[in-house]
Amino acid sequence: MTGSEPLRPWTIELGELDRTMGVVVLEQSAERVVATMPVEGNRQSFGLLHGGASMAFGEALGSWAAVIHASTLGKTAVGLDISGTHHRSARSGLVTGTATAIHLGRTTTSHEVVLTNEEGERLCTIRITNLLITPAT
Template identity: 80%
Template sequence: MTPEPVVPWKIELGELDLKMGVVILEQSVERVVATMPVEGNRQSFGLLHGGASLAVGEAVGSWAAVIHASTLGKTAVGVDVSATHHKGAREGSITVTATPIHLGRTLTTHEVLITNETGQRLCTLRITNLLLEERIPGSTVSA
């Protein structure tokens, strides 16, 4: 008997993602790319809020982990995230790109780069996710 082909999980934006204006451009096990406007995500001094960078970076990195996990019939939850802010932004949009550092059966680690419209690095995140033997909500894949 041939096993059913595994269909990777597709990203669904949450409430915060929608409020922040996140748009998904690309999604695969190898790479997840999204954009977000700076406007509406600034702190009181007019700069992109560091918390907004962390929120969108963690989301994109976690989505990448869940896509990988779904190919194994699992889901993923974040267990660690760290970020370094390199440069600020006052306008335009940012691009958020997650690429795998390690794709295991128990843990994943992704590097998440946040860049401005000219490609300058604004923030670098590293996120580690734990893979769990649980059914992914809305997925045809079960553990």
């Protein structure tokens, strides 16, 4: 392989927390990652979807998209900043998360992640920025 050939994009691999939360990946690219997560098993003590579960889910989607982009540059991605706004709650059903690229650069990426319920109502909006770094050898 010569230096002029494009690198293959990384393929999403679920981590322990992702599997515990019941995440299922439906679509994956640097520009867009879509996945689902059940509310059941991810609720807080009042029976609502846990805000931390929403943030962990959103961080996974945005970071996966960043790593896919970074891998095509021979790099990897690490989280730099994340923020989220919770718009409404959920007690049951399936949450769909869609990470959409805002910026895909050589040193940073930014993604907006929108979590919706089965009716398509927005539950949470998350913005995540990742730093692209050369992996340690």
